[in-house]
Amino acid sequence: MWLDRLENEPFLPATWLRHQHRDAYWQHGSGCEDFSRIKAATLAIGGWGDAYKNAVPWKPEELRPPRHVRRVEQDLQAGTTTLVIEDDFGAFRDTGHGLITGSVARERWTIQPDDPLSARGETHWTQTLARDGWSIRTETFADMWSDATTFHLRGRIEAYESGRRVFERDFTDAIPRDHL
16 A cells, blocks of 8 residues: 555655746645635633643654754865755654654755855655564655756655565656746
């Protein structure tokens, strides 16, 4: 089932760049276009007797602590500045049912300060799930850059089950810039 979802997943950055202005694509899900369209029943509870205080707290077991890094790298020879973001959100086991979750996000945003068209973004995200001898992992990679007329996109997704690659898909797209 999870592989079917991966096979049919659109490359969302390309979809979003095809709608560079606030058009029907963005408006259909936005409440601010017409607040009278929002129909939501609400139940407001306040005071000392709120029911949530009796809820059983989540008790995760930390397997890998979170670690977050932000740094700027300068390549003096190439004249580029790169913002590096490394977010290891850790790995945790739910002590109630045993599911282990983990994720790591890596991003690099590079530019030559005197050349806006040199801007480039690169990402690599890892998501893991495991329990009782079963494990899956997804690895996603994306690059985006542009020239004066076009946004260029490249992406890849890989899926692993028990360490064996069971799925891979590559995306490429070039989208005309519309005054952006």
